[in-house]
Amino acid sequence: MTNSTVAPFSEKLMLFHTEAIVSTAIGFYGVGLSVAQRRDIAGHYSKLIAEMGLYAELIF
Numbered sequence: 001m002t003n004s005t006v007a008p009f010s011e012k013l014m015l016f017h018t019e020a021i022v023s024t025a026i027g028f029y030g031v032g033l034s035v036a037q038r039r040d041i042a043g044h045y046s047k048l049i050a051e052m053g054l055y056a057e058l059i060f
Contacts, residue, residue: 018059026052 026049033045 015060019056022052022056022059026056 029045029049029052033042033049036042036045
């Protein structure tokens with residue numbers, strides 16, 4: 001902890017990492033959707049992908 005009031009990282013860098021994490025999560029859900037053999041689980045993955053898309057719209 002320091003008394004500094006200046007952010008150590010730029011907003012662009014933090015936005016880049018946040019975007020990378022969200023994109024990776026959507027990709028992992030897509031992989032899960034592609035291998036799901038049950039319809040109910042595939043439905044849940046589809047719902048999660050849609051929710052992550054909405055989340056990405058809010059933060060970007």
